Amino acid sequence: MAENKVQFGIKNVYYAVVTEGADGTLTYGTPIHFPGATAITLDPRGEQSDFYADDRVYYTTSTNSGYEGTLTVANLIQSFRVDVLGDELSEDGILTETSNAKPKRIALLFEFDGDVKATRHALYNVTVSRPGMSGETKTDTTEPGTQELSFVAAPTAEGIVKRSTTVETAPAVYNAWYSSVLVPEVTPVP
Numbered sequence: 001m002a003e004n005k006v007q008f009g010i011k012n013v014y015y016a017v018v019t020e021g022a023d024g025t026l027t028y029g030t031p032i033h034f035p036g037a038t039a040i041t042l043d044p045r046g047e048q049s050d051f052y053a054d055d056r057v058y059y060t061t062s063t064n065s066g067y068e069g070t071l072t073v074a075n076l077i078q079s080f081r082v083d084v085l086g087d088e089l090s091e092d093g094i095l096t097e098t099s100n101a102k103p104k105r106i107a108l109l110f111e112f113d114g115d116v117k118a119t120r121h122a123l124y125n126v127t128v129s130r131p132g133m134s135g136e137t138k139t140d141t142t143e144p145g146t147q148e149l150s151f152v153a154a155p156t157a158e159g160i161v162k163r164s165t166t167v168e169t170a171p172a173v174y175n176a177w178y179s180s181v182l183v184p185e186v187t188p189v190p
Contacts, residue, residue, distance in 0.1 A: 030179075
């Protein structure tokens with residue numbers, strides 16, 4: 001099968017709440033669909049260091065500290081506010097944001113369409129910041145607003161930042177991408 005020549009769109013965004021064991025091992029809850037994604041950006045985190053010798057760059061090293069990103073959505077769903085951001089939902093249906101909320105880390109799953117096949121991605125150790133709010137008056141045309149979530153996708157203890165499907169991905173793995181977070185055996189990075 002040929003590789004994609006282009007990628008476009010974002011869809012099938014899911015989140016899975018992370019639980020960290022005493023030994024630092026991460027386990028993941030069942031992925032929950034997060035509808036309404038309009039954009040995602042992932043900017044690399046890390047540094048490049050140059051070592052100079054003989055009056056030139058003699059050696060260059062770089063670090064991969066994951067990504068900083070934003071996820072723009074049509075609306076922030078209630079389950080995300082409760083499950084991840086730590087908002088409290090009362091029995092009478094009132095959602096309360098508190099100053100002592102304990103946000104949870106998540107795995108973030110999503111896909112970009114391609115000219116051949118959609119590429120599915122998983123970020124494994126994501127910390128999300130609470131979003132701001134804004135609103136605009138309606139005019140002669142109505143444009144829906146969006147909400148933007150800022151996040152950091154850090155490496156796991158094993159050094160894993162992100163995984164993505166390829167044209168060689170087994171159909172069983174590809175089709176189950178959103179059923180559970182893929183966690184294959186990995187040798188820790190020294």
